[in-house]
Amino acid sequence: MTEPSAKDVKRWRRYLADERAEAAVYRDLAGRRTGEEREILLALAEAEGRHEAHWRRLLGDRVGMPLKGSLRTRGLGVMARRFGSVFVLALAQRAETRSPYTPESGATDAMIADEQIHAEVVRGLATRGRNRLSGxxxxxxxxxxxxxxxxxxxxxxxxxxxxxxxxxxxxxxxxxxxxxxxxxxGEYVSVRSQRELLEASAPDGSAREAVHHLDVDSNELALVYRARGMSPDDAETKASRVLENLSSEDAMAAESGVHESVGTxxxxxxxxxxxxxxxxxxxxxxxxxxxxxxxxxxxxxxxxxxxxxxxxxxxxxxxxxxxxxxxxxxxxxxxxxxxxxxxxxxxxxxxx
Known part of the structure; x- marks a missing residue:
């Protein structure tokens, strides 16, 4: 590899500082969450740590004193520590979509791909938060x-x-x-009507209980899945799998769908x-x-x-x-x- 110029070193040190700050943002957000969301955020922080290590290797003895992250990233960190809200995730989503690595010769193809995928991961987490706020x-x-x-x-x-x-x-x-x-x-009538429509679309409890007594050969459960939009072949496959595993978690309940939160x-x-x-x-x-x-x-x-x-x-x-x-x-x-x-x-x- 050719000797990096002074501009390269300066740019890489900035990348290093931003990766370190972004990892801290994800760790701070993870500290305010539990379960799957926490695991996802910690995995993102680990990925940013790999990118940080890459720039350290490139810089070698030129790494110098640690720089502060960009003003945008530091602002995200402050918000993550204070609030940990969907606003931070929405800002992080925009930040991930503006990755500077595409024209960067020092970044690997894997790092460029990571940043593109990170944007989608954060978009998914932000969407969860938006859904919780949506009503x-x-x-x-x-x-x-x-x-x-x-x-x-x-x-x-x-x-x-x-x-x-x-x-x-x-x-x-x-x-x-x-x-x-x-x-x-107007809002009361609108939300109540929407909730009643969603409740009317939910599977009936007695139908779930009937699954255990269905005739395996007739397999009428496939009709349920076809009514929900599956193709005949997919419906038959799904229904057969359910009937073969009746002791597992109620599949009809799992297939009922997760409705967007509409509030009360x-x-x-x-x-x-x-x-x-x-x-x-x-x-x-x-x-x-x-x-x-x-x-x-x-x-x-x-x-x-x-x-x-x-x-x-x-x-x-x-x-x-x-x-x-x-x-x-x-x-x-x-x-x-x-x-x-x-x-x-x-x-x-x-x-x-």
Missing amino acids: NFRAAVFGANDGLVSNLALVLGISGSGVSNNIVLVTGLAGLLAGALSMGA GIGAAMASFCFFASGAVIPVLPYLVGLEGVVALVVAAVLVGIALLGTGTVVGLLSGGPPVKRALRQLAIGYGAAGVTYLLGVLVGGGV
Whole structure:
């Protein structure tokens, strides 16, 4: 191997520091989990340790004093130690997809492949966390966003019509209460309906008990699997295997499927009500503290803009997408809706 240049050494030392920091992130996350997830995270940390050893071998005597990991990786480490949440996994997923090793001559093909697979492993773990959050958290995030957009549009529309500040304030508070109640009731009905549909699709307990008494030759259990979407041949194979191992864990129960968590009706309704109200109160705050006219409108728009950027960032992090892009999209949608409503208010009321 040719003698590495000073740029190579500097780059490799940075890789070494990042691999060490990433291994620490996975170990910290593993410390907050149990069972299979813990084992997977420790295996990822071990893989990052192998990559660290590779760069140590390449550097040899040039390894020097340990460097700190990149700001991004150190930030992940702080979050992993403090929270250990799905947000960290979502950020780690994005970090793994941006592996710098593809154009790197010093990295092996195995290391490049490792990084690509790590992204999928972390994506799977992050998906588990997203599924656990999907019910009440979904209601909370979208409730807050709806409150921000709808009440800002309402307040700006009424203000554009030229009415007094008192009317704007009363209208904003009425919109807050009406919207929160509507969101809460709608979320309750939605979640309850979804849970009832899922429960109706679950196998009946008496059918599981009947498996032990089925005629092996007729093998009607295959019909169950065909009804669930298997091909006739696959259904026959699966059913035959089940009937040959009736003493094992109930296969029908195992085949029932793992439904995505949808939360509870009451929990989703409360989350939606509270977060809609917390979002809807922001456009009203300037009027509550006595601001008037254009000043109140500008302050309301700025406060809502900051909040929309926040909710967009959260959605981006959880979805594994670019948080800045998601935040700007939320801002554009919110301001667009509010701007249209304000112009309609001006047209109807003759301007302020």
